[in-house]
Amino acid sequence: MSDSLIKQAADINTHPDRLRDLADFCIELARVVAKNPSAPPDVLEVLSGYQHDPEIQRNVTTNPNTPSEVLIALGADFPSELINNPVFPLLVLEKPSLFQEMPLETLLTLSSKRKKGYSNIRAHAIKALIQKDPKKAGAVLAEFVSSDEPTSPRFIFLLHPLAPAEFLEKHANSVCWIERYAVAQNLSTPAHVLSLTCCRCESTGARGSTRKITSALSCVYFGYGASYILI
Numbered sequence: 001m002s003d004s005l006i007k008q009a010a011d012i013n014t015h016p017d018r019l020r021d022l023a024d025f026c027i028e029l030a031r032v033v034a035k036n037p038s039a040p041p042d043v044l045e046v047l048s049g050y051q052h053d054p055e056i057q058r059n060v061t062t063n064p065n066t067p068s069e070v071l072i073a074l075g076a077d078f079p080s081e082l083i084n085n086p087v088f089p090l091l092v093l094e095k096p097s098l099f100q101e102m103p104l105e106t107l108l109t110l111s112s113k114r115k116k117g118y119s120n121i122r123a124h125a126i127k128a129l130i131q132k133d134p135k136k137a138g139a140v141l142a143e144f145v146s147s148d149e150p151t152s153p154r155f156i157f158l159l160h161p162l163a164p165a166e167f168l169e170k171h172a173n174s175v176c177w178i179e180r181y182a183v184a185q186n187l188s189t190p191a192h193v194l195s196l197t198c199c200r201c202e203s204t205g206a207r208g209s210t211r212k213i214t215s216a217l218s219c220v221y222f223g224y225g226a227s228y229i230l231i
Contacts, residue, residue, distance in 0.1 A: 005029060012038045023047060027056070034059035041067045048074060061085065072098075076105035079113050083121060092124075099128035107132065111140045130162065138162035150176040158182035169193045 008014050009022045009032035020043050023033040027050070033039050034047045034056045044066045050056050054077075060066050061074040061081035068091055075082030082088060092098055099107070102125075110125035129137040142164050145154040157163055158171060159182050168189045171179050183189050 006032055009033045010036060012036060014038065016040045016043075019043060023050075027051060027053060031055050031059060035063060037063060037065050039063065039065055041065055045070050072102050072106055076103060076109050079106075079109045082106075083110075083113075083118060099124045100131065102128065104129075104132055104136070108136060108140065111137070112143070114144075134162055135164070138164045138167075142167040150174065150179055155179055155182055159186055161186070161188050163188055165190050165193075 005022065005025070006029070008018065009029045014022075014036070016038065019033050019036060019039050022029045023039070023043055023046075024030075030047055030050055031053070034044065039047075044060050044063055047056050048060045048066070048070050057074055058078050058081055061071060061078040062085055064085060064087045066074075066085075068087075071082060071085065071087070071091075095101075102110075107125050107129045110121060111129050113122055126137060126140065129140065138160075141157055141160075141162060145151065145157045147154060154171075155176075155178060158168065158179055163186060165188065168183050168186055172183045172189070172193045174180050174183075184194060
């Protein structure tokens with residue numbers, strides 16, 4: 001592979017038709033062209049499926065000239081590249097329904113992303129996911145609030161109807177009595193778990209002492225929505 005061809009493939013001043021030819025020449029040049037912001041959108045769309053090469057797909061996801069539909073689809077596998085693409089904030093501004101129209105796989109990836117500074121994107125993704133697939137949204141939230149020790153987000157989610165049955169059952173015997181009480185208050189708790197939890201709450205005298213706390217925190221949570229857990 002000559003250096004001159006690589007330089008042409010990377011040069012933003014190379015004519016689009018030449019970039020199209022270089023992209024067809026070999027996979028090495030296709031990877032370089034995929035990063036070139038002067039590459040035509042139709043070339044980038046074709047390259048997004050070129051031999052299913054991960055490096056090409058990653059480069060296409062970072063390219064601001066990539067068609068938005070292709071960009072969003074690739075975001076399922078390359079969420080950081082999608083979020084850091086300079087056109088992504090513009091897409092969000094131009095199309096408020098962008099998250100609602102994202103493929104389920106992309107929403108799942110963005111909803112699960114924990115990197116610092118992405119809380120706003122994560123919150124938008126989980127809200128859209130709740131509308132598309134509440135069950136999977138519940139699973140994502142359950143994973144997000146999982147921890148070795150009881151936490152406020154986990155307690156709040158134990159009150160939420162999206163909490164998966166297996167998540168509620170897992171914490172029905174929590175060492176924290178207020179979590180057990182939250183499980184008992186959740187209408188999604190399976191009957192067999194509920195009966196055991198209620199008995200334990202009664203035996204510890206927790207029911208009366210936590211009613212006001214549970215009511216207040218429920219109001220806080222349902223007022224802010226699932227994004228409260230994710231921030």
